[in-house]
Amino acid sequence: MSKSVGRLIGWWRVLVAASFFFHGLSSSDKAPNYSFVHNATTAPTTSYYDYIIVGGGTAGCPLAATLSHNATVLLLERGGSPYGNSNITLLSSFGSALSDLSPTSPSQRFISEDGVINARARVLGGGSCLNAGFYTRAGPGYVRDVGWDSRLVNESYHWVEDVVAFEPPMREWQTAVRDGLLQAGIVPNNGFTYDHINGTKVGGTIFDRDGNRHTAANLLGYANPQGINVLLHATVHKILFKTKGVARPQAHGVRFVDAQGVRHTAYLKSGSKSEVIISAGALGSPQLLMLSGVGPADHLKSYNISLVLDQPMVGQGMRDNPMNAIYIPSPLPVEVSLIQVVGITPFGSYIEAASGENFGGSNTHPRDFGMLSPKIGQLSVVPPKQRTPEALAEAIEQMSNLPDIAFQGGFILEKIMGPISTGHLELQSLNPNDNPSVTFNYFQEPEDLQRCVQGLQTIEKVIESQPFSKFKYQGISVHTLLNMTASTPVNLLPHHANVSTSLEQFCKDTVMTIWHYHGGCLVGRVVDSDYKVIGIDSLRVIDGSTFYYSPGTNPQATVMMLGRYMGVRILRDRLESQGKK
Structure with a gap:
């Protein structure tokens, strides 16, 4: 590296530190005053930037903030702002945003072809505005296998954690789950840590001690205000490509539409380092590539989309971690909690828990019941293909008639590592606001099903453990709890059991999502190790x-972390290029 490039990188680091100081990145729940965030209706018809990022979500926000320190950046987000929306910011309102089915909701519901009801974000900050808040790093083996620079990975995690991560307040019910996991043999006790280590640990959370959520949008506080423009309610319809006079297709801009339906075009400035970067999520990114002419030729032809590049792997390799849970009614009151403890088993199943009376509700909607509620589509009482709107409505109605004691308790859940089973994504229309068709093929691979069974067997040991005993009615067996969880909501009360079922069948019939779906633009198939789309500049x-x-x-x-990590790498490359000139 030349001395001039070294000075540039050093100065850039000073700018980042200054940005951190002057923008006051703290644990305050007050909405930041971002001068660079605007409604897309204010955008000019035509504009020019060094980087155009599609998607202001969990990756897009840190990526844009980083790039803004030595380039001009346009960040386009199809949703609105998370600030001022208590359904997003308050832990006590978890579930309310996910159950909001209005066209302006920060959560857009979709149902996979498997029949499992799911959600995708449409809000600045992405999924970090909707999730249960658990914060934990990838393991060192994952980092090594992907080929990331471990030192920069560690620095990037710290950069994120200084703004959004906190130690959760461990209370009685979560403590009982932790101690029950240890007694069940998920050892050692790793205490509080962000690290991914086999055994039982308390992880981080993006909810602070006052129950306020801190999202990826807060990472925009790192941005250079003079180098970034964030547009809300900006739906990108197409990536624009140069195909004439170039060796291969080259992205040179995007076309987006504002909330009033007005078209805008943003172009890349001339220069070899200018790029369009898609950060629209596991559904949005492959969908946008296809809509722009990059994908399986036959599929695009069926929608009369002009082909830019025949890329049959776009939309392939879709995965979603299946979640199964057991509800345990408690004879004692329990705290309201989201995910705080995790048991990382040696056989590839993760055990977590959530609790609380009227959990995730409000004065007007007291029965949202958080992560396991039919209001947000988490309906385990009928198999996936039977989760019709009528079944959801019936479950919600039955839940509303239950006495308060039925909601005194919590769920212990398991989800499988990976998963191994894969599916695919296809277009359903030419409208980018419509959901694509996606299939995940839950439990298609036998190993996934076996991991689910072993996870449930571990939950059984936790429920039967001495540390958890005071939060379980002593006359109820785990077998009964399984049947209550897999039957109509009126059976939440501990009074009788239904027909027995195997654990394998329980896994299949009660499978839900924990919103961790991924894939569709896989490294080595659609993008290279630098996340550049293969075959396109x-x-x-x-x-x-x-x-x-x-x-x-x-x-x-x-x-x-990935948004920050790649932002640093892209900037380093840009700065070195400038230093050579």
Whole structure:
């Protein structure tokens, strides 16, 4: 590296530190005053930038903030702002945003072809505005296998954690789950740590001690205000390509539409280092590539989309970690909690838990019941293909008639590592606001099903453990709890059991999502190791759509890290190029 480049990088680091200081990145829940965030209706018809990032989500926000320190950046987000929305910011309102089915909701519901009801984000900050908040890193083996620079990975995690990560307040119910996991043999006790280590640990959370959520949007506080423009309610319809006079297709801009339906075009400035970067998530990124003419030729032809590049792997390798849970009614009141403890088993199943009376509700909607509620589509009482709107409505109605004691308790859940089973994604329309068709093929691979069974067997040991005993009715067997969880909501109360079922069948019939779906733009198939789209110039994909496996137990920390990590690498490359001139 030349001395001039070294000075540039040194000065850039000073700018980052100054940005951190002057923008006051703290644990305050007050909405930051971002002068660079605007409604897309204010955008000019035509504009020019060094980098155009599609998707202001978990990866897009840290990526844009980083790049803004030595380039002009346009960040386009199809949703609105998370600030001022208590359904997003408050832990006590978890579930409310996910149950909001209005056209302006920060959560857009979709149902996979498997029948499992799911959600995708449409808000600045992405999935970090909707999730249960658990913050944990990927393991060193994952980092090594992907080929990332471990030192820069560590620095990037710290950069994220200084703004959004906190130690959760461990109370009685979560403590009982932790101690029950240890007694069940998920050892050692790793205490509080962000690291991914086999055994039982307390992880981080993006909710602070006051129950306020801190999202990827907060990472925009690192940005250079003079180098970034963030547009909300900006839906990108197409990536624009040069195909004449170039050796291969080259991205040179995007076309987007504002909330009033007005078209805008943003172009890349001339220069070899200018790029369009797609960070629209595991559904949005492959969908946008296809809509722009990059994907399986026959599929694009069926929608009369002009082919830019025949790339049959776009939309392939879709995965979603299946989740199964057991509800345990408690004779004692329990705290309201989201995910705080995780048991990382040696056989590839992760055990987590959530609790609380009227959990995730509000004065007007007291029965949202957080992560395991039919209001947000998490309906385990009928098999996936039977989760019709009528079944959801019936479950919600039955839940509303239950006495308060039925909601005194919590769920212990398991989800499988990986997973191994894969599916695919296809277009359903030419409208980028419509959901694509996606199939995950839950439990298609026998090893995934076996991991689910072993996870449930571990949960059984936790429920029967001495540390958890005071939170379980002593006359109820785990077999009864399984049947209550897999039957109509009226059976949440501990009074009788239904027909027995095998653990394998329980896994299949009660499978839900934990919103960790990924794939569709896999490294080595759609993008290279630098996340550049193979066969196309000036175009990258940087988000969870590039993952073969979900990192760690929960991916949000690593997706935010990836945005920062790749932002640093891209800037270093840019600065070195400038230094040679």
